[in-house]
Amino acid sequence: MLHDNPILIKLKNKFKENFLRIEGTVKKNNKGYCSLETVHQKSFFIPSSLKNKVMNGDKITALVYLSENCNKAEPEKLIEPFLKRFVGQIKKENNRFFIYATYKYQKEKIICFLNNNVQKKMLKTGDWLIAEMCGHPLNGNDYFYAKLITFIARETNYLVPWLVTLSRYDVEYKDLNIVTEKKILDISNKRIDLTHLDFITIDNSNTEDIDDALYIEEISKEVFCLTIAIADPTAYFSKNSEVDKTAEKRAFTYYFPGFNIPMLPYQLSENLCSLKPSLLRSALVCRVKINKIGTIINNSIEFFLAWIKSKEKLAYYDVSNFLEKKNSKKEVVFHKKVIHQLKLLYSFYLIRRKWRYENTLILKSAPEYRFSMNEKGKITNIFVEYRRTANYIVEEAMIIANICAGKFLKDKLGFGIYNIYTGFDDAHIEEVVQILLKNGIQTNNYDITTVKGFCKIYRQLNNQKNQYLLRYIRKFQNFQEIKTKSGPHFGLGTNSYATWTSPIRKYSDLINHRLIKSVIFNNKVECPKESIVKKIHERRRMYRVVEREIKNWLYAQYISSINNKNYIFKAEIISILRFGIRVCLIENGAIAFIPLSFIVNKNDFLFVNNKQGILYLKKKILYKISDIIYVKIHEVKLDTNNIVVKPSI
Secondary structure, eight states: OOGOOOOHHHHHHHHHHTEEEEEEEEEEEEEEEEEEEEEOOOOEOOTTTTTOOOTOOOEEEEEEESSSSSHHHHEEEEEEEEEEEEEEEEEEEEEEEEEOSSOOOOTOOOOOOOTTTTTTGGGTTTTTTEEEEEEEEGTTOSSEEEEEEEEEEETTTTTTTHHHHHHTTTTSSSOOOOOOOOOSSSSOOTOOOOOTTTEEEEOOOTTOOOEEEEEEEOOOSSSEEEEEEEEOGGGGOTTTTTHHHHHHOOOOOOETTTTESSOOOOOOIIIIOOBBBBEEEEEEEEEEEEEEESOGGGGGGGEEEEEESSSEEHHHHHHHHHHOOOOOOOOOOOOOOHHHHHHHHHHHHHHHHHHHHHHHOOOOOOEEEEEEEETSOOOOEEEEEOOOOHHHHHHHHHHHHHHHHHHHHHHTOOOEEEEEOOOGGGGGGGHHHHHHHHOOOOOTTGGGGSSHHHHHHHHHTTTOOOHHHHHHHGGGOOOEEEEOOOBBTTTTTTTTOOSSSSSTTTTHHHHEEEEEEHHHTTTOOOOOHHHHHHHHHHHHHHHHHHHHHHHHHHOOOOHHOOOOOHHHOEEEEEOOOEEEEEEEEEETTTTEEEGGGTTSSSOOEEEEEEEEEEEEEEEEEETTTOOOOEEEEEEEETTTTEEEEEOOO
């Protein structure tokens, strides 16, 4: 029989020798090239005749034919599709609907079917929808197809950048229509009447969800007594109530340009709990003494519940102008009692800031970019705001409040929601030490792992004119974490830090409110579950991704509207990659990309050290991270929201 034929057996064995079955991820680029990338960073070419069977990002198995000229991969089985639930735009062709996914290098035309939530007659070309992948060629289907789940918006809706991005990440953005109690639940004679004190609030002029108020007095020539009153939303709803469950799910109030998503219903966040002037409000209060050196008197820390009435709502801009003695077009006249508070707060700020500058760490604040929009959501301008005296006064007060809460919860309960930051990654300690020593900063493997040693290093880095080293060693640092057990925060130079000053906006602060109250009321309470901590972590990461994508979309729209192609932007290099340079346009905060082909000629000898963030030309440094350069707009790719620039000279 043929199966015993030695020639055929030899051919089969040879065939098997030349083929391998491997797993990998499909990679496509904008030029149509398709390959299979393995975890071992090996790449196998997928022929054009087969690339329509897969999508960029699909995890598959493939048969790989090994030859001297080219290693070809033939897609065999789908392990995990890249597209599952996704967002896309509809196109109608020959009375059929197709959806195009809005992800990088996703060019496939996906046939779509309707469900009961989406009516065929309501759809138009360009509409945005959520879809669910149902068919894939590697699963035996003839083509890609998806089921339309939810309508998002018309192409002409000016809210598309927000609605589409939020839908992509499944972020609930609709207003909360939850009815809440208008009376406080935890009525107690433990609430102290502080309505006679001259509390003031300092915030942005348009802020409605005001969650902190300050009062200060000079009780001796050597001591300030600072009272920090924080809004008390947990007085109006209980744990596991509908409001609480929604707040836990959202985890934060999301502040996007021109679009906010509250964690709590507006009835609470901007009304009953907001510390608006002249209104009686329940508050959780921290009172602490600070000596004239600038240190916290630890045995003076106390937490209690109170009634307060803010005497004045002040704006950062106006307070800064007053304290910095700067004239403005519209001069604000403050009441004598308010002026007294502002002068005392300013004295406190100067002393505390000086102590932190000399003993802990004050990181340089980044500018904030404000988007000015018209009623149709079109950006008319982007302007930069720098933090000023009033911002720093509130910052110092809030840092003290959170240090006090960290110590209070640690001493009284032994747990809470703590912000922990441990500086440099242990795996890179030796490398960082050597880098610092080479640059004249004395340290060692032990000091760099302590709060005191870390702060000393960064005080020296902050004082350097050249910011390259500061930018470079950031890549060796750990990320900030949230944990239920106390730990150090190297960035603030403290051994314990628990935030509680934004309970209207952050669920972690809401949890700490309940824990502090449990001590005040002498109630038993359990340590927060790790699952809740994990959710908060995940929501914070997602919030940053969503914010970045919305801003990139808005920046692309704004930059594309600038007609003057010769306009020169000042930019800072933020990263150097194999294929180009990423820069931040200092004027408006937009992130842009310079391809290497715009920097050098093909024949130039170029070396990219992306680890060090340096670009060498003929063995000499051409560019490095932190360099300030000047660029012009080359192209804005509205389909991917990428801004491409080129050096102006």
